[in-house]
Amino acid sequence: MTGTHQGLALGLFSVIVVVTLAISAWAGRVRRGSPEEFYAGGRMFSPMENGFAIAGDYMSAASFLGISGLIALYGYDGMLYSVGFLVAWLVVLFLVAELVRNCGRFTLADVLAARMGEPRVRTAAGISSVTVSVVYLVAQMVGAGSLMALLLGGTGGRARTWTVIGVGALMVLYVTLGGMRATTWIQIVKAVLLMGGTIALTTLVLIRFHGDISALLTTAADRSGHGRNFLAPGLKYGGDWTARLDFISLGLALVLGTAGLPHILSRFSTVPTARAARRSVVWSIGLIGGFYLMTIVLGFGAAAVLGTDAVRASSPSGNTAVPLLALDLGGGAGSTGGTILFAVVAAVAFATILAVVAGVTLASSASVAHDLYATLSRRTGRGARGEVAVARVAAVVTGAVAIGLGLLAQNLNVAFLVGLAFAVAASANLPVLLYALFWRRFTTRGAVWSVYGGLVPALALVVLSPVVSGGPGAVFPGLDFDLFPLENPGLVSVPLGFLAGWLGTLTSSEPADEAGHAEAEVRSLTGAGAA
Structure with missing residues (x-):
């Protein structure tokens, strides 16, 4: 892009950053020393507001950049990400939302503590939540780096590095300044911007093909280099048994992972009642469902308008397909319309990344302060403000770790990276x-074994998979220790998590706290005694 066009896009970026920082500063003036305010925004958000915020939290860089890029590269098989991310919300709606709101206070560990108050259960849940959050943050960092590298005319180097560092610094500022109240309003603004930008791009794609979906798909297949196979299953996950098992593993992780994401679970504590939590999910499903339908149009649109080879040439993982599509739909490189549309889409994508990293960082810092610090620390007298101070420090540390990992994983697709986070969750x-919610005999040992029995294998299998070593697209392409053949560990690690919890309970010498389960069951179903 020319200097003028880069200046326009950077100017829009600057406006997004200034507005979101202003929101954080404004929100930070409201009772920011209270844990309930910092973690849950005072529980004063309406179902519609929280529904928009959940959608803003969920529709990440993986959705806007990664999924569309995968569809542009792999057609039907890339579309499976959209289906998995959407279907996952049925699990959240029917099994999790209301019960978590009634049982929990701020974090996953609070839900477990409603039945078992053992410190080691809270510690295990805290470690798991922080780990999932960091893996999820890495994907957002990679998306930000790809976006800025495209804007500045390169595919790597200092642009990516400084963008990742800048996003990490901003997410720390959002959390430390405003807590949940600021994060929620940033996510609401981001959801509105993202839906508006996606609707505009989808409309332009359909106008380009005169509303003929068949013509869109046919052109995409012709320009993909794969012919009709582009529209059929198997281009990415067909072939040998390893690819087919990888598909099953990915689907399992996507459908089950949403209900275990810490930043999604924490959103149910921001509304006053369980009924409001359920209505929040209904709002979010409507927004998310419409959005994922449009990402399918954008993905096939990028393949049809740009061609798969052009998408891959810009970014081998497809992360820049949507911005390049916007540039072409607006009139092409060098045109004013193309530059404006590209700049708007890039700014919306950047706002998407900023909002998501703020939500995930807040969930991670809450787990460190509310679960780990409050459990492990033996000091007294610091009170609630001391816990909030620890949460702010934890946000800084989380940001630093995510920046380092984001720089290592910058060549991977962001939707794929989020798939790994879902598998761990x-x-x-x-x-x-x-x-904890449904098994009366569940014990403390079962809870600890369940967390570590799923977390440790998931992380170990990722490290030993082709994602980390053994190929040109791996994190460490020069090394080769890929002993596990699947790219996503969900097929193995999810059953291990359930199995470990079952075995831990059966082998436990402690009696099951049936009275505690009965009390928790009444609380989860009725809301009696809920915070």
């Missing part, structure tokens, strides 16, 4: 959550 968090 589905392996470590979901089994213990469902057992």
Whole structure:
């Protein structure tokens, strides 16, 4: 892009950053020393506001950049991400939302503590939540780096590095300044911008093909280099048994992982009642469903308008397909219309990344302060303000770790990276959550074993997979220790999480606290005694 066009896009970026920082500063003036205010925004958000915020939290860089890019590269198989991310909300709606609002206070560990107050359960849940949050943050960092590298005319180097560092610094500012109240309003603004930008791009794609979906798909297949196979299953996950098992593993992780994501679970504590939590999910499903339908049009539109080879040439993982599509739809490179549309889409994508990293960082810092610090620390007298101070420090540390990992994983697709985060969440968090809510005999040992029995294998299998080593697209392409053949560990690690919880309970010498389960059951179903 020319200097003028880069200046326009950077100017829009600056406006987004200034507005979101102003929101954080404004929100930070409201009772920011209270844990309930910092973690849950005072529980004063309406179902519609929280629904928009949940949608803003969920529709990340993986959705806007990564999924569309995967569809542009792999057609039907890339579309499976859209289906998995959407279907996952049925699990949240029917099994999790109301019960978590009634049982929990701020974090996943609070839900478990409604039945078992053992410090080691809270510690295990805190470690798991922080781990999932960091993996999720890495994907957002990679998306930000790809976006800025495209804007500045390169595919790597200092542009990516400084963008990742800048996003990390901004997310720390959002959390430390405004807590949940600021994060929520940033996510609401982001959801409105993202839906508006996606609707505009989808409309332009359909206008380009005169509303003929068949013509769109046919052109996409012709320009993909794969012919009709582009529209059929198997281009990415067909072939040998490894690819087919990878598909099953990915689907399992996507469908089950959402219900275990810490930043999604924490959103249910921001509304006053369980009924409001359920209505929030209904609002978010409507927004998210419409959005994912449009990402399918954008993905096939990028393949049809740009061609798969052009998408891959810009970014081998497809992360820049949507911005390049916007540039072409607006009139092409060098045109004023193309530059404006590209700049708007890039700014919306950047706002998407900023909002999501703020929400995930807040969830991670809450787990560190509310679960780990409050459990491990033996000091007294610091009170609630001391916990909030620790949460702010934790946000800084989380940001630093996410920046470092984001720089290592910058060549991977962001939707794929989020799929790994979902696998870890589905392996470590979901089994213990469902057992605690629905199994009367569940014990403290079962809870601890369930968390670590899913978390450790999930992380170990990722490290030993082709994602980290053994190929040109791996994190460490020069090394080769890929002993596990699947790219996503969910097929193995999710059952292990459930199995470990079951075995831990059966082998436990402690009696099951049936009275505690009965009390928690009444509380989860009726809301009696809920915070």
